[in-house]
Amino acid sequence: MKISVLVSGGGSNLQSVIDHIKSGFLDQAIIVQVISSSADAYALERAKNEGIPGIAVTRQQWPEEEKRNEEILRLLTEAGTDLIVLAGYMSILSPELISAYSDRIINIHPSLIPRHCGKGYYGKRVHRSVLESGDLKSGATVHYVDEGIDTGRIILQETVPVEPGDTEDSLAARVLAVEHKILPRAVKLFCEEYLKGK
Numbered sequence: 001m002k003i004s005v006l007v008s009g010g011g012s013n014l015q016s017v018i019d020h021i022k023s024g025f026l027d028q029a030i031i032v033q034v035i036s037s038s039a040d041a042y043a044l045e046r047a048k049n050e051g052i053p054g055i056a057v058t059r060q061q062w063p064e065e066e067k068r069n070e071e072i073l074r075l076l077t078e079a080g081t082d083l084i085v086l087a088g089y090m091s092i093l094s095p096e097l098i099s100a101y102s103d104r105i106i107n108i109h110p111s112l113i114p115r116h117c118g119k120g121y122y123g124k125r126v127h128r129s130v131l132e133s134g135d136l137k138s139g140a141t142v143h144y145v146d147e148g149i150d151t152g153r154i155i156l157q158e159t160v161p162v163e164p165g166d167t168e169d170s171l172a173a174r175v176l177a178v179e180h181k182i183l184p185r186a187v188k189l190f191c192e193e194y195l196k197g198k
């Protein structure tokens with residue numbers, strides 16, 4: 001099963017999927033390309049180190065969102081993508097792209113959706129929102145991407161405790177460790193279902 005991974009930053013979630021393919025846990029999957037919204041994302045370096053084609057499709061190159069999404073859709077189609085994984089991807093996908101890959105786009109979000117998600121809740125803001133809310137737990141969610149923001153059907157979730165004295169960074173690190181666990185598991189669940197239907 002061919003996966004295209006969309007990234008914007010450090011790519012630690014990308015690395016986790018790569019590592020789970022190499023370990024044989026994801027033995028039915030191959031990452032055919034990494035598409036980054038940022039030309040200097042370390043995730044592109046990780047792809048290069050693994051011999052995976054990495055492409056930047058940025059606002060600078062493609063200022064018009066529609067044209068940028070058309071380019072991404074072209075790359076996805078050309079590579080024969082079966083599953084799109086958003087791994088720290090910080091750009092919005094067009095409705096056209098989402099409907100072209102309906103129920104074949106998954107995203108990792110660093111909170112227990114439907115709490116602390118939606119427009120404006122990205123990066124550290126998510127963890128700040130959890131700390132400000134007084135929630136005693138947080139966690140990570142892998143969900144399908146639909147036209148909304150962080151509103152698609154949930155595939156997997158795992159909780160972490162919020163500890164006294166937690167900062168955004170300490171909570172983010174605890175959540176990130178769980179992200180790295182549940183994203184490969186969600187890809188495997190998708191793989192099994194998808195290949196059953198093939």
Ligand code: GRF
Pocket residue numbers: 007008009010011012013014043087088089108109110123176179
């Ligand atoms: C992660 O917390 C992810 O959930 C969020 O971006 C952060 C960095 O991810 N969307 P990565 O290290 O680039 O995979």
